[in-house]
Amino acid sequence: MSKLNETDIQGFVLRGYNLPFARYLFLHFEDASRARSLIARLLSHVTTGQRWDGGKPQSTVNIAFTHRGLQHLELPEATLLSFPVEFQQGMKHRAPILGDSGVNAPEHWDKVWREDRVHAWLGINGLTAEALDARCSALHAAMEETGGAAILASQDAAAVVRDGKPTTSEHFGYTDGFGNPDYLGVQRSSQPGQGKLLPDGTWAPLATGELLLGYADEAGELPVAPIPHLLGSNGTFMVYRKLHQNVATFRAYLDQQAALYPGGKEKLAAKFIGRWRDGTPLELSPDREDPAIVKDQIRNTAFTYGADPEGSRCPIGAHIRRVHPRDAFGFNGQLINRRRITRRGLPYGRFAPEDEPASDSEERGVIFMVLNASLPRQFEFVQQQWVQYGNDSRLGNDKDMLMGQHGGHGSFVVQGDRSPTNPPFVCTNLPDFVELRGGDYFFLPSITALGMIAKGLVDPR
Amino acid sequence: MPNKNGSVYGLTILSPIIEDPRATPSHDLQIRDYLAGLSTREDSPFALAPGTHLARLVVMDDVVYVGAPACEEHLKSKYLIFESNCDGDLDTYLSGLAATVPEHLDAIWRHCVGYPGAGNRKAFIDYMKACQLETTFFFAAVNNKTVTETLRALQTQTAVADFIAAHQGVEPAVLQREFIQFAAHLKSQPIPLPGSMGPHRTIETGGRNE
Numbered sequence: 001m002s003k004l005n006e007t008d009i010q011g012f013v014l015r016g017y018n019l020p021f022a023r024y025l026f027l028h029f030e031d032a033s034r035a036r037s038l039i040a041r042l043l044s045h046v047t048t049g050q051r052w053d054g055g056k057p058q059s060t061v062n063i064a065f066t067h068r069g070l071q072h073l074e075l076p077e078a079t080l081l082s083f084p085v086e087f088q089q090g091m092k093h094r095a096p097i098l099g100d101s102g103v104n105a106p107e108h109w110d111k112v113w114r115e116d117r118v119h120a121w122l123g124i125n126g127l128t129a130e131a132l133d134a135r136c137s138a139l140h141a142a143m144e145e146t147g148g149a150a151i152l153a154s155q156d157a158a159a160v161v162r163d164g165k166p167t168t169s170e171h172f173g174y175t176d177g178f179g180n181p182d183y184l185g186v187q188r189s190s191q192p193g194q195g196k197l198l199p200d201g202t203w204a205p206l207a208t209g210e211l212l213l214g215y216a217d218e219a220g221e222l223p224v225a226p227i228p229h230l231l232g233s234n235g236t237f238m239v240y241r242k243l244h245q246n247v248a249t250f251r252a253y254l255d256q257q258a259a260l261y262p263g264g265k266e267k268l269a270a271k272f273i274g275r276w277r278d279g280t281p282l283e284l285s286p287d288r289e290d291p292a293i294v295k296d297q298i299r300n301t302a303f304t305y306g307a308d309p310e311g312s313r314c315p316i317g318a319h320i321r322r323v324h325p326r327d328a329f330g331f332n333g334q335l336i337n338r339r340r341i342t343r344r345g346l347p348y349g350r351f352a353p354e355d356e357p358a359s360d361s362e363e364r365g366v367i368f369m370v371l372n373a374s375l376p377r378q379f380e381f382v383q384q385q386w387v388q389y390g391n392d393s394r395l396g397n398d399k400d401m402l403m404g405q406h407g408g409h410g411s412f413v414v415q416g417d418r419s420p421t422n423p424p425f426v427c428t429n430l431p432d433f434v435e436l437r438g439g440d441y442f443f444l445p446s447i448t449a450l451g452m453i454a455k456g457l458v459d460p461r
Numbered sequence: 462m463p464n465k466n467g468s469v470y471g472l473t474i475l476s477p478i479i480e481d482p483r484a485t486p487s488h489d490l491q492i493r494d495y496l497a498g499l500s501t502r503e504d505s506p507f508a509l510a511p512g513t514h515l516a517r518l519v520v521m522d523d524v525v526y527v528g529a530p531a532c533e534e535h536l537k538s539k540y541l542i543f544e545s546n547c548d549g550d551l552d553t554y555l556s557g558l559a560a561t562v563p564e565h566l567d568a569i570w571r572h573c574v575g576y577p578g579a580g581n582r583k584a585f586i587d588y589m590k591a592c593q594l595e596t597t598f599f600f601a602a603v604n605n606k607t608v609t610e611t612l613r614a615l616q617t618q619t620a621v622a623d624f625i626a627a628h629q630g631v632e633p634a635v636l637q638r639e640f641i642q643f644a645a646h647l648k649s650q651p652i653p654l655p656g657s658m659g660p661h662r663t664i665e666t667g668g669r670n671e
Contacts, residue, residue, distance in 0.1 A: 260629055260630045411626060425629065426622070426625055426626040426629060428627075
């Protein structure tokens with residue numbers, strides 16, 4: 001595998017920008033030809049995957065389309081029909097497959113997602129709030145001058161500020177954003193634990209086709225992609241999910257359960273996720289937070305579960321063990337290499353420190369975005385089988401403790417051992433800690449494909 | 462050893478389906494139609510008859526032609542495939558099917574060449590064995606327990622898990638008293654019906670059985 005053409009791939013696909021401010025704009029196209037001129041204008045703004053040798057830019061811009069959006073851009077029918085059926089249907093239609101029912105059902109989503117009007121996502125990241133605003137003004141001007149799109153909704157997100165500094169914390173107080181998979185050909189500083197596990201215990205990058213269309217995946221096959229080939233290549237599919245966090249419910253439940261749990265509140269919180277709230281993996285440090293591990297990129301994602309088959313250190317149903325089981329299913333991890341996803345996103349809403357009261361109704365949560373070559377094989381599988389079900393982990397019908405939709409039922413088992421501070425423990429009557437407020441499936445094209453769309457040159461023949 | 466994994470038996474039966482140009486609809490369609498109406502829960506014939514862990518009936522029309530350069534091949538007949546993971550001794554298992562659900566067996570297999578009917582027990586068993594293929598590799602989630610033992614174990618597991626969850630932190634004396642009551646109650650419970658303990662899930666995976 002030679003180096004990828006970073007000038008043709010949107011930067012958002014190849015790296016997490018680590019810029020603390022973001023705004024996601026949701027566009028509606030009225031007229032195809034004006035919308036195409038807008039895309040032509042936006043092309044000069046779109047951030048590519050080229051390395052930032054001259055330092056980070058002040059802001060970045062990326063763009064993706066719903067299937068409905070591509071219809072409104074008047075792509076040829078033969079091309080539109082060649083997209084994978086899950087993308088054509090969109091996330092709302094896939095709710096029964098994803099288990100988006102109860103409080104997560106589409107009828108409870110934000111208005112913009114209940115209607116079928118979102119055609120494009122514009123993702124803008126900024127180093128400062130001012131840089132973000134400045135870039136957004138330029139984009140607004142392009143929209144106004146071309147008349148290419150109306151903005152249906154705007155979602156701000158930003159790194160949580162604690163003690164005056166931007167952090168990678170989320171609203172429940174966990175440090176987030178450790179590790180994404182490595183892929184062949186993607187130049188980034190990789191660390192052990194981020195690709196696929198080899199029989200000798202080392203880690204190697206996943207096949208490029210797990211992330212990008214047009215390349216062989218882990219099965220040696222090309223992912224299902226639209227025709228013509230050039231439209232799909234170097235592009236990918238993106239899942240956008242607005243996940244509301246019920247912080248008051250989380251705190252009350254943790255306090256209530258911790259009163260019964262001899263290991264203490266912080267250890268119980270760590271058992272939910274598989275990392276202490278500072279990010280220390282339980283597998284590496286089962287009894288205490290260890291800032292030295294958190295800071296050490298060689299260690300903080302480098303662990304496996306083979307020596308902990310009973311889950312006495314990291315529970316079998318802990319979030320990070322569910323969604324990235326590493327070696328937990330045997331066969332040198334080969335059962336999971338086609339189920340990996342790349343995650344992006346930032347929290348939204350004001351952070352409430354532990355010593356301040358918080359309510360469930362305040363608008364706060366995380367904007368969760370997934371990049372993958374195959375929606376059904378990667379994101380949908382992880383969501384359905386590993387988040388909303390427990391069979392692969394031999395946990396029956398148990399769902400992910402924090403991400404699952406429980407409706408007051410279900411259980412989470414902390415396996416533990418015989419020591420007095422690490423006893424087995426069962427959490428029951430689980431409330432819904434996280435609620436889906438909407439989102440959709442998007443196609444995130446290459447720079448070449450954006451040009452083809454802008455010029456009306458998509459030709460399936 | 463073929464056909465056995467622990468105490469579980471892997472049964473594979475291939476019965477040629479009658480090819481009769483006068484039959485309307487054809488026999489394979491009649492089997493498909495009957496199978497499509499069968500229950501997959503407590504009232505499935507394989508739940509009513511003893512000893513089935515899991516079973517599958519498939520109508521195989523032909524082998525799939527995958528295109529050049531593969532050579533084109535065809536089966537001599539259409540086949541009904543019956544696969545079952547069942548308890549122990551094959552004669553006992555087949556007798557149990559013939560005794561409990563003969564009308565289902567006859568409704569399905571009467572479309573197969575040479576089927577003698579479930580009423581003639583010996584002829585039925587001989588027929589099934591004549592159609593049997595050796596099974597060398599099969600799925601066995603639980604390979605050393607009978608269906609009854611497995612159902613009892615699932616019932617116990619669920620009940621004990623619920624008991625533990627409901628009694629965390631309870632005083633030892635109270636815990637002991639309630640556990641003794643619980644254990645006695647559990648012992649007195651009837652064994653759940655086969656097919657009754659499947660998950661009641663709110664999620665769809667696209668399969669008819671979920």
